[in-house]
Amino acid sequence: xxxxxxxxxxxxxxxAAQPVDDQRIDRIANAFSQALDQATATxxxxxxxxxxxxxxxxxxxxxxxxxxxxxRATDASVLILSAGAASIPxxxxxxxxxxxxxxxxxxxxxxxxxxxxxxxxxxxxxxxLVRRAKETVQAAPPVIHQHYTGTVVQDQRTVNTxxxxxxxxxxxxxxx
Numbered sequence: 348x349x350x351x352x353x354x355x356x357x358x359x360x361x362x363a364a365q366p367v368d369d370q371r372i373d374r375i376a377n378a379f380s381q382a383l384d385q386a387t388a389t390x391x392x393x394x395x396x397x398x399x400x401x402x403x404x405x406x407x408x409x410x411x412x413x414x415x416x417x418x419r420a421t422d423a424s425v426l427i428l429s430a431g432a433a434s435i436p437x438x439x440x441x442x443x444x445x446x447x448x449x450x451x452x453x454x455x456x457x458x459x460x461x462x463x464x465x466x467x468x469x470x471x472x473x474x475x476l477v478r479r480a481k482e483t484v485q486a487a488p489p490v491i492h493q494h495y496t497g498t499v500v501q502d503q504r505t506v507n508t509x510x511x512x513x514x515x516x517x518x519x520x521x522x523x
Contacts, residue, residue: 510517
């Protein structure tokens with residue numbers, strides 16, 4: 348009733364009594380030795396032991412990334428890059444509208460495109476003016492009011508001393 352399955356045969360281990368092939372072991376050992384020699388023949392690191400001069404005449408090497416600049420310049424460049432990236436969709440929409448309108452009057456298109464700019468410039472100028480005024484107020488030194496009651500005496504004496512010797516000590520005693 349149950350038929351034997353046919354298909355690929357399973358690999359079997361050699362009989363236990365079979366002698367070991369010495370030539371095969373020697374070939375495997377030689378191949379391993381050659382692969383190890385090839386892997387270690389190429390150096391993977393190099394250390395230059397020559398001393399580095401304290402002062403040299405080599406030109407500075409430009410480093411990758413943004414150039415070093417002040418925090419204010421960094422903030423301004425990020426703002427400029429952001430505004431440039433934000434203008435791409437606006438320009439694309441304007442180009443799409445111009446393409447869709449086809450025969451629109453160029454003067455009316457220029458007025459429509461220029462209106463946001465004419466509104467944005469005064470707003471940005473006022474914002475910057477307010478920010479500068481705020482920075483000026485914060486940078487001003489505080490006004491200090493000192494109120495005294497009674498008699499106030501200001502003593503302005505100058506003491507000139509010279510200290511010499513190995514175990515010398517200076518004792519400044521002001522005249523009374």
